[in-house]
Each structure stands twice: as structure tokens, then as C-alpha cells.
Amino acid sequence: MSDTRQRIKKYRDKHPGATVREIQKACDVSSPSVVHFHLKKLERKPCECCGKTIEAERERAARIVMRHYMDWSPRKQADAILGK
16 A cells, blocks of 8 residues: 555544545645545555445445335335334
8 A cells, every 4th residue: 555545544543534635635635636646545445344345335235225225116115104
């Protein structure tokens, strides 16, 4: 892992709500696009404890939500929205 990516990861771990610009300034990175590039690479890197990626977990969550709504008929969806 590059030095820049390590700095970004450490900062993001300590400041989870930080914006790209905040990370850029704190880590002394040349532009927001460079920060964005490294954040995308970090998302694709497998977790050390379970081997899953953030990207894979997002896809799994989207499939679960879609399956949930696909199993419902339009009538059941309308009833759920209206609270019936």
C-alpha cells in the first residue's frame, strides 16, 4: 500500500465523517481527485478479518433490498406505504 493511501486510511479511520477536501488538506494530497482515487482503491481492498470488500457488501445489501420488494405484490407495497 502506498504511503499516501496509508495516510488517507489512517485519517479516515480516525475521522469517519471527513469530506474529500478535509482528507486532502490533512494528508497533504495534491487534489481531491487523488483522494477520491485512493478511497476507491481502499473500498476494493478486502477486509483483513473476513476478506470481504466494502463494494461487495454494498452489492449484497442492494440485492437483499431488491429481493424484498420483488417478493411483494404492488398491492402489498401500497399497503405497506399507507401503513395498512
